[in-house]
Amino acid sequence: MTDTPLMSVRNLRKLYDIRKGVFSKVVGRVHAVNDVSFEIAPGETLGLAGESGSGKTTIGRSVLRLIEPTDGSITFNGEDVMAFSAADLRNYRRSAQIIFQDPFASINPRMKIRDVIAEPLRVQKILTTAAEIDQRVTELLDLVSLSPDYKDRSPLELSGGQRQRIVIARALAVNPKFLVADEPISALDVSIQAQIVSLLDDLKERLGLAMLFISHDLAVMEYLSDRIAVVYLGQIMEIGPARAITQTPKHPYTEALISAVPDDRPGLRRKRIVLQGDVADPVSPPSGCVFRTRCIYARPECAVARPELREVGPRHFKACIRDDVL
Amino acid sequence: MTSTDIDDNRVLSVEHLSVSFGANVPVAVVRDVTFTINKGEIVAIVGESGCGKSTTGLALLGLNPDGKASVQGAIKLGRKGGDEVDIVRLHERDLQRIRGNDAAMIFQEPMSSLDPLYTIGAQIEEALSVHRRLSAVERTREALRLVSILGIPSPEKCLKSYPHQLSGGMRQRVMIAIALSCNPALLIADEPTTALDVTVQAQIIDRLKQLQRETRMAILFVTHDLALVAEIADRVLVMYAGQIVEEGPVADLFTRPLMPYTQALMHSRPRLGDTRQRVKAIPGGAPNPAALPTGCAFHRRCAHAVAGLCDVKTPVLERTDDGQRQVRCLRWRELHEDAQCARQLQGNLQ
Numbered sequence: 001m002t003d004t005p006l007m008s009v010r011n012l013r014k015l016y017d018i019r020k021g022v023f024s025k026v027v028g029r030v031h032a033v034n035d036v037s038f039e040i041a042p043g044e045t046l047g048l049a050g051e052s053g054s055g056k057t058t059i060g061r062s063v064l065r066l067i068e069p070t071d072g073s074i075t076f077n078g079e080d081v082m083a084f085s086a087a088d089l090r091n092y093r094r095s096a097q098i099i100f101q102d103p104f105a106s107i108n109p110r111m112k113i114r115d116v117i118a119e120p121l122r123v124q125k126i127l128t129t130a131a132e133i134d135q136r137v138t139e140l141l142d143l144v145s146l147s148p149d150y151k152d153r154s155p156l157e158l159s160g161g162q163r164q165r166i167v168i169a170r171a172l173a174v175n176p177k178f179l180v181a182d183e184p185i186s187a188l189d190v191s192i193q194a195q196i197v198s199l200l201d202d203l204k205e206r207l208g209l210a211m212l213f214i215s216h217d218l219a220v221m222e223y224l225s226d227r228i229a230v231v232y233l234g235q236i237m238e239i240g241p242a243r244a245i246t247q248t249p250k251h252p253y254t255e256a257l258i259s260a261v262p263d264d265r266p267g268l269r270r271k272r273i274v275l276q277g278d279v280a281d282p283v284s285p286p287s288g289c290v291f292r293t294r295c296i297y298a299r300p301e302c303a304v305a306r307p308e309l310r311e312v313g314p315r316h317f318k319a320c321i322r323d324d325v326l
Numbered sequence: 327m328t329s330t331d332i333d334d335n336r337v338l339s340v341e342h343l344s345v346s347f348g349a350n351v352p353v354a355v356v357r358d359v360t361f362t363i364n365k366g367e368i369v370a371i372v373g374e375s376g377c378g379k380s381t382t383g384l385a386l387l388g389l390n391p392d393g394k395a396s397v398q399g400a401i402k403l404g405r406k407g408g409d410e411v412d413i414v415r416l417h418e419r420d421l422q423r424i425r426g427n428d429a430a431m432i433f434q435e436p437m438s439s440l441d442p443l444y445t446i447g448a449q450i451e452e453a454l455s456v457h458r459r460l461s462a463v464e465r466t467r468e469a470l471r472l473v474s475i476l477g478i479p480s481p482e483k484c485l486k487s488y489p490h491q492l493s494g495g496m497r498q499r500v501m502i503a504i505a506l507s508c509n510p511a512l513l514i515a516d517e518p519t520t521a522l523d524v525t526v527q528a529q530i531i532d533r534l535k536q537l538q539r540e541t542r543m544a545i546l547f548v549t550h551d552l553a554l555v556a557e558i559a560d561r562v563l564v565m566y567a568g569q570i571v572e573e574g575p576v577a578d579l580f581t582r583p584l585m586p587y588t589q590a591l592m593h594s595r596p597r598l599g600d601t602r603q604r605v606k607a608i609p610g611g612a613p614n615p616a617a618l619p620t621g622c623a624f625h626r627r628c629a630h631a632v633a634g635l636c637d638v639k640t641p642v643l644e645r646t647d648d649g650q651r652q653v654r655c656l657r658w659r660e661l662h663e664d665a666q667c668a669r670q671l672q673g674n675l676q
Contacts, residue, residue: 190550190591190594191590191608192611198605216523218524223605258598261553261598262551262554262556263598264553265556274525275529
């Protein structure tokens with residue numbers, strides 16, 4: 001990996017106000033993302049793992065400014081994303097794109113496939129003549145292994161897997177350097193998931209695409225990511241090389257998360273750590289370490305201060321005060 | 327068949343079950359499915375969407391819509407009293423006595439199974455009042471007990487809550503509590519943890535296994551997740567295009583899958599910690615039940631299909647020589663021998 005990151009996120013925070021009453025008085029704030037920092041190198045895939053409600057999606061949308069972060073800094077290619085004007089943002093979307101979970105909700109069913117894929121080319125005024133656009137749409141369909149016959153079809157004729165390929169082709173139309181993939185396979189059938197996983201794996205290699213891969217599926221994440229960040233209640237608990245995170249997790253939350261993944265190899269079963277209770281309330285997160293209320297190794301000290309991310313291995317950091325357990 | 331023919335240990339015996347939809351041109355989504363479940367056994371049905379696994383589960387409680395679905399075959403369920411009924415031949419009124427009482431079901435999305443206007447306590451007590459004779463006080467006590475054994479923190483508070491106030495994991499526990507309220511001999515669980523996080527899934531699976539051991543209840547677990555099957559089930563049925571294509575004990579089936587479809591499913595998911603394995607996608611999608619391919623239903627997606635054989639001859643479900651397994655593939659014997667040779671060769675090289 002090169003030294004200059006493509007994307008650098010510093011102290012990102014997103015709070016949502018909870019309003020009540022006639023005057024919509026703010027009665028509380030949800031800490032969706034709370035002081036998150038990470039970097040992504042060109043061509044690198046960073047996986048964001050965590051349970052529902054951990055803030056993964058909010059982080060993914062914030063870095064593209066599809067959601068306005070409360071504060072923090074986001075730098076892309078040396079430019080300050082937070083200072084972008086509307087025109088700058090449009091330019092930014094040439095380099096940074098997103099694909100969503102549900103391919104049925106993210107395509108206008110009344111458009112033809114060719115128009116779905118060509119829309120970003122037109123919006124960004126990258127290509128103008130019909131012939132050029134047609135040529136590019138053919139290329140993009142080929143990129144996602146669909147034949148050119150699909151151009152004049154309606155999205156309604158396509159299966160979930162085919163739709164997700166169209167969504168990927170549309171995102172790649174502008175030749176982005178960076179892609180946020182927000183649970184891109186969760187809505188698909190098992191055998192189709194593998195097709196999309198292989199496609200994404202192939203594309204990032206061929207196009208040198210950097211990716212923020214958001215998923216709750218740790219096995220797929222390990223497969224596709226160079227590094228993994230584990231998020232809990234809007235904070236990064238652990239971040240490091242994918243294999244290190246899954247093979248030798250250093251944070252108790254990561255350990256529990258990995259131990260919960262079912263495995264079909266008899267005899268290779270991991271020691272199961274069953275977390276008790278649910279994720280704590282993000283409106284009033286626990287003091288100190290936010291995970292301590294469910295942590296089997298928690299001590300009174302854990303309630304005192306929020307643990308900083310500390311280096312525990314090469315490019316491997318954890319936010320936990322205990323070194324004696326993992 | 328008289329009751330003396332029935333193994334004492336048997337809870338459910340499904341014989342040649344077929345379910346088709348559509349009046350004019352009936353489309354069979356479950357085709358000639360035969361299997362049994364014993365007391366205390368956990369059997370899993372796995373397959374992709376549309377393979378007929380959920381329809382099979384629904385048929386077991388007579389839940390396929392009347393008039394729309396045509397159900398053939400026999401579904402023999404042992405009742406608590408020891409007698410046996412054929413679900414296919416029962417009327418709605420009799421089915422209602424069976425549902426919840428002898429066999430219960432839980433679904434993927436607990437929110438759509440719970441009534442948003444009633445408290446959790448009221449909904450558990452409703453289930454109790456239908457099948458069990460208890461006083462109001464006893465019902466409340468029993469509801470509290472059920473919620474507690476499912477590991478819900480602060481059970482009293484939970485009983486007073488409405489469904490929307492609970493998390494997905496808690497709601498699914500409540501559904502399980504309702505399902506278990508009448509001590510059914512069989513629990514049908516249709517993707518019960520698919521909508522949940524892995525950590526919550528682990529909690530619920532552990533609790534379900536523990537309760538199953540204590541009550542000796544049988545479970546039919548319907549899922550698409552092979553790894554989860556390996557963790558929970560004793561025996562697996564793999565379904566494809568409405569048919570059982572492979573059947574066997576979990577450990578054996580996962581160490582040497584015989585049907586190419588099962589093998590392909592296993593290779594289509596990355597495993598945590600196994601970086602040597604490349605994901606191999608199964609090409610294409612599941613066949614349309616209204617236009618099934620000739621010969622083996624899987625042949626168009628199968629890496630081992632041979633032209634002139636697999637697209638012509640229809641495979642039957644064959645039993646292996648040891649009697650432990652069943653497989654529906656024309657080439658399973660030769661493929662299995664090839665695989666053994668390859669393994670041996672690899673062993674010699676190492």
